[in-house]
Amino acid sequence: MARDHRPDIDFRTPMRRILIGALVFVLALTFLIWRIDSPRVEQFRAAVIDRVVPNLDWALLPVTKFVDMVEGFQSYASLYEQNQELRRELQQMKAWKEAAVQLEQQNAKLLAQNQVRLDPKLTSVSGVVLADAGSPFRQSVLLNVGARDGIVDGWATMDGLGLVGRISGVGQTTARVILLTDASSRIPVTIQPSGQKAMLVGDNSAAPPVEFLEAPEQVRPGDRVISSGDGGVFPAGLLVGQVELDKDRRLRVRLAADYERLNFLRVLRSHPAEQITAPGRLIAPAIPPRADTLPAAEAAQQPEAGDG
Template identity: 25%
Template sequence: MNTLPETHRRPLFPRGPGLGLRTFFLAAVSVALIFNDSRGDGLQPVRTSLSFMLTPLVWLVSLPSGLMSAAENLDSRETLQRENREFREKQLLLEARLQKLEALEAENRRIRELLASAGRIEDEVLIAEIIGISQDPYRNQITLNKGTRHQVYRGQALIDAHGVLGQVIDVSPLQSKALLITDPDHGIPVEVNRTGMQTIAIGSGELGLRLPFLASNADIQVGDLLVSSALGGRFPAGYPVGTVYEVKHVAGEHFMEAYATPAAHLNQGRQALLVWSESYRMDNHEAELHPDEPRP
């Protein structure tokens, strides 16, 4: 059997320097490099080259962290967008509810004013709901939810918490139609509260009320209050109708005209008061006493 000389035999697991020796060697090299680096910038090119060569490795190492951070930022952005959308929707809902509450508060205030005025009125009254407004710009009319079943009659006066609104011109069992005092076809007998002078106030659309054919020496002034007159028996006396804002002398004529702003808040409420006049109650009373006699 051929055998190799002892000098040519290699161990199966060659052994190098021990761990302690290698550690000592690396430590010595490190100390030498640190000492040399502290004495000058001789290792700066080496450090720069190593930093440039290791840049891809650093980027790869930091890539998972960057991806996680980007994913978290994206998730946070979507969450913020969703929360902002929800907040905007809630804000819109709350604003709508607030507007409704403000509208209800204003309506309750008008109803309280109306009831307070009804308490000060000695005449018989009935609260009616305004359910319709004429769309014709030349007709100032409203529709009420009270009719003959509620004893509403043609010519009945209509007021609000501030003054005369108009009068009923058409009645059905459950509804009635009223003509506002600003309608050009409406006229109401009025009295100048300061002097007691009697005249007629005619509707003039957007201008409010017009008092035509006043005597040139009529005692009427800007700021005078006009109240309803009992002449004709249609309107109860003493209700505010308007306030004079202009007195104009007609050139070449022996009369003058006055213009007044209505006291009632036209087209600003949903309720009104129907007032029974004294003449109507007297007619009904006579009809009850003499049911067989024909009524005019």
């Protein structure tokens, strides 16, 4: 007896269509209800929100916990960064403490030598920079002090920290200052701590080069440059700047003076040092030895008194 083979009836497709249709209908109905501008509908919407939203706290709990965890991690990262910053500041403070101790020791030594006589003539006159009288080939400024203030050619000028230049041209009420960067500027300097003597040569650039070094290998970037006082051009010990290397590996000086803000300058009253050309009384003249202190052989050769 033949058996009838009927294909299985597939209910999935109709059920899927029914569910999709019902979902679209519910969404459309919700959209229409939410768009209807009516007091009753508004009350209905408020009732639905009051009924449904408070019951969704359990669903939002994981999100809330996750947000709290993220905020706690951010707070921990911020505390870690602050801790590291405090550690760095503590290391800097330890270094500053050591520097302060060294300075205190140096100050104590200087106080012990407070009887050292300083040059009373090394005073200063402050002046206001009137204008920049420079050019691409000459760099200088004008001051509102001159011969009436006792200004003399060749005196050094400084800003609040470093050497700026020298007086070159004095009028009755004004004076011109040739800057260290000018091409005609040549000043002898000393490089510390090596003690190397050199010449700072202006070349119309912001960082003049250092020339005539005896041992350039002993000079390092960051070394301190001060005026040497050789030749009596400038007083010794005036801060000039620090050594640096340019892109051509040439030694230059980063000037300590702020050339971008030259508003006030100090003119140092310096006077040439007294030249000692002859020996003083501290050097005793040669005295011939006495005969009674000579050996017997030399005493016999000495002429006796009364020989004729």
